[in-house]
Amino acid sequence: MATNIAAILLFSFYFSLTTGRSLNENQWILATATYTRGGSQAGGGACGYSLEAEERPEWMWELGRKTAAVSGELFRRGGVCGSCFELRCVDHILYCLRGSPSVVVTAVDFCAPNYGLSSDDGGWCNFPRRHFDLSLPAFASIARAAADIVPVQYRRVRCERSGKMRFTVRGSSYFYQVLITNVGFDGEVAEVKVKGKSTGWIPMGRNWGQNWHCNADLNGQPLSFEVTGSSGRRVTSYNIAPSNWRFGQTFEGKQFEG
Numbered sequence: 001m002a003t004n005i006a007a008i009l010l011f012s013f014y015f016s017l018t019t020g021r022s023l024n025e026n027q028w029i030l031a032t033a034t035y036t037r038g039g040s041q042a043g044g045g046a047c048g049y050s051l052e053a054e055e056r057p058e059w060m061w062e063l064g065r066k067t068a069a070v071s072g073e074l075f076r077r078g079g080v081c082g083s084c085f086e087l088r089c090v091d092h093i094l095y096c097l098r099g100s101p102s103v104v105v106t107a108v109d110f111c112a113p114n115y116g117l118s119s120d121d122g123g124w125c126n127f128p129r130r131h132f133d134l135s136l137p138a139f140a141s142i143a144r145a146a147a148d149i150v151p152v153q154y155r156r157v158r159c160e161r162s163g164k165m166r167f168t169v170r171g172s173s174y175f176y177q178v179l180i181t182n183v184g185f186d187g188e189v190a191e192v193k194v195k196g197k198s199t200g201w202i203p204m205g206r207n208w209g210q211n212w213h214c215n216a217d218l219n220g221q222p223l224s225f226e227v228t229g230s231s232g233r234r235v236t237s238y239n240i241a242p243s244n245w246r247f248g249q250t251f252e253g254k255q256f257e258g
Contacts, residue, residue, distance in 0.1 A: 028153040031130035033087060035139035036069070046110035047081035048179050048209035066141075069109035069133040071125040078209040079230075080107045082187040084159040087132060087152045088142055095147035103141035104157055105134060106187065124149060159187035164252040167225055167240065170211075171247060177213040178204070178225070185256035186229030196221030197243070220244075225253055 046069075074080055086104050089096035111133040117123035124131045132152065136145065143150045161184035171177040180189050192204040192212040198221060204212040223241035228234045237253025245251070 026155055028088075028155050029130070030090075031087075031132060031152050031154050032124060032149055033089070033132040033134055033139065033143070033152045034124055034149050035134045035136050035145070037136075046075070046209055047078060047108050048211045049081075049108055049181060065135065066103060066105045066138045067108045067135045068105040068138065069111040070107050071111050071127070071129050071131040072113060073128045073130050074107070074132075075110045078110075078206060079190075080188055081210045082159070082181070082183050082189065083107045083230075084157050084187045085132070085154045086157045087134075087138075087154045089150050090153050092143070092147070092150050095144045095150050097142055097144070101142060103138050105132070105138045106159065109133075130154075159184050161255065164255050165227065165235070165237070166250050166252055167237075168250040169223075169241065169245060169247055171213065173219060174215055174217050175213065176216050176218050177207060177211055179209075179211050180227065181210065183210075183227075183229070183256065185233060186231050188230050189227055190230045190232075191226075191228035193226040194218065195224040195226070201226060223251075227253075229256060 068085065070080060084104055084106055086102050088100045088102040090100060111125035111131060113126040114123045115126060119126040119129055125133070132154065139145065142152070161182050163182060165183055166181045168179040168181070169177070170179065176194070178192070178194065180192065183189060189210055189212075193201040194204055194214060194216075195201045196216075196218045199216070199218070202214050202216055204214045207213040220243055222239040222243045223245065224236065224238045225240065226234060226236045233256055235254045235256055240251045240253045241249070
């Protein structure tokens, strides 16, 4: 079994190098997948989506059923957070479900490497491996749960989201931070700007995951946001937070369309 997996992984890595590196391309790329035993990664911490169960909004419950933590080669320091991937199990007659059905998952967390184990024997998320650690419902949609690891093909797909984009404000008086969630179309966010009533557009930097920050005092001002996705699409939400907004509150803005 270990010999067969090692051969699969070697072929998967070679194939991924020869079929292109862009996550935006629509071609199928080889990788591997396991699943998280003992629960899903709903609210995966490395992307900033973590919420207590009783506070988790509807969109987070939906993601919790079909989510993935991804290896560093795919994670891109949080740039992939919120992206959607279509996966299908391939080339494993024992564990792949008949007909190779596919499942769409959302990247919500980072799958940490384990350099104490070989990349073909337990260190599945070691760099430069392309690996998905799926929630059990996602894994069970494409393979038998008895499997330890399966070869898969993946491709980036459009994120279908219900409802509006959400902005959760955090920080302190001169350190303003916003967590952006429920992002449609690209799923991921490439650039963010914020504007108060008495300021121009202020570029924000990625703090971690989908948390963005700037050093500005925006208290007492209605807030607008400009969000750019990885495809270059841009959407602007004007005055979505009133002048009396407070840290910890979440506001809804425009959603990417089409």
